[in-house]
Amino acid sequence: MRGSHPEEVILKEMSSAVENAHNDVASTVLDLLATSQRLPREQVTLNSTFEELKMDSLDAINLIFAVEEKFNISIPDDAAKSIRTVREMVDGVVSLMKNRALMQNK
Amino acid sequence: MRRVAVTGIGTVSALGLNRNEFWDALSNGRSGIGPLTHPDHQDLRFSQSAEVRGFQPENYFAAKHADTMDRFAQFSVVAAREAASDSGIEWTADLRERTVIATGSCIGGQSSQDHQFWDLYKLGKSRIHPFTIPRTMANAGASHISMDLGITGPSFTLSTACSSAAHAIGMAFTMVRGGQAELALAGGSEAPFSYGILKAWEALRVVSPDTCRPFSKNRSGMILGEGSAMLVLETWDAARARGAQIYCELVGFGMSSDAHHLTQPSPEGAARAMQAALRDAGVHADQIGYINAHGTGTEANDATETKAIQLVFGDCAPRIPVSSTKSMHGHALGAAAALEAAATVLALHHGVLPPTANFGETDPQCNLDVIANQARQQQVEFALSNSFAFGGMNAVLAFKSVA
Structure with a gap:
């Protein structure tokens, strides 16, 4: 990192930390998805849609419950209704966790 | 097969404590939906409900008697009394023996159970109240109606979730039509506003955050309600013979x-x-x-x-x-x-x-x-x-x- 402007370093470190956190969340969500839906872990990916995984509305709220429990977050009803893919779920969790971190730092 | 008349109606609901208040609200399009009064309502994602407001058990039951009843059973007796009185039926020992009571309930007295289990699991108590089982059992509504009105014929409770009362009324109808009973008190009752049950509905994510707008484009879910309604069913011929007020005929x-x-x-x-x-x-x-x-x-x-x-x-x-x-x-x-x-x-x-x-x-x-x-x-x-x-x-x- 020699020669870089200190602010850039901080930004890079921050974005790398965020990226790592995002990857951790993604991996955990995929684990929860596989467990709650009784699917082989290798069958579920970030690009899977609930439809492809043959998940209906009851399956979706089952997964949402597992995710809420794991990350200690509360997913609003509107968001819960609109989530249709694993990626949307991961992005949603990350955003809720960020909000919580911001609230705690305030 | 015999024709079946509806000759009595009793209701307890968010629209009022009797049939007249119920119909007055319905015919004027006035909703009974309002703020959820549960003390822990701020922990829930929804805030509205259709609760029975102003129901004082002591207005209907001796205190010692009321102690043995969950709210759902109290509602069912109040509705059954109103329906029976509305029908103007004159009870005889023979008629009491030929009357069927059919009630529907989804969760019975689980609100009582929820309160008692709180003591056990949360407060760490080692014993819970001996009335927990008799208050919780789903047939308690039918049981209290039979004791209250002295009805000695068949009685039963059906639990088919949100269709419970329709199955109860329908089965009572087939019994009166087919000659297995001369008269029926049939309906349903429910009182689901305890914390555990509210949380369970929240988890299903079907409860509206504001109000219930059926068939509207901007509908956003259901609003939980409570109450009871009971109908008196009897054969058309018996109703005519005694000059009863016939509301309508139950035909199918x-x-x-x-x-x-x-x-x-x-x-x-x-x-x-x-x-x-x-x-x-x-x-x-x-x-x-x-x-x-x-x-x-x-x-x-x-x-x-x-x-x-x-x-x-x-x-x-x-x-x-x-x-x-x-x-x-x-x-x-x-x-x-x-x-x-x-x-x-x-x-x-x-x-x-x-x-x-x-x-x-x-x-x-x-x-x-x-x-x-x-x-x-x-x-x-x-x-x-x-x-x-x-x-x-x-x-x-x-x-x-x-x-």
């Missing part, structure tokens, strides 16, 4: 199973129940003049129920007035079908079709003649009351006007 009962999904409704399953009720009543689809819909206000139910109505009524579907009175008395689960049967009976009796309150913009997915916000002065000959439950268990009642 149809049931079906979706065999599809635990919570998602099916248009075909719902349609089969309506068709079965029409067949049982010997009525053609084009004779139906009003449908009191299941109409929960959820995205899935209302669109599916519309499809089911279209399957059964075909070209007539857009011309049949439909309303969901759940927009006013809420979704009282195992009591819902009884409140809606009472609403349907009163609609035929008064020649007034109650509206769907809170109705906003028409949803193309619910392309029906929804009676929006204001009641219609309209005397119809035949009406259906639809009930479709979780578990895919459907029950539909068909009524015929006396007019």
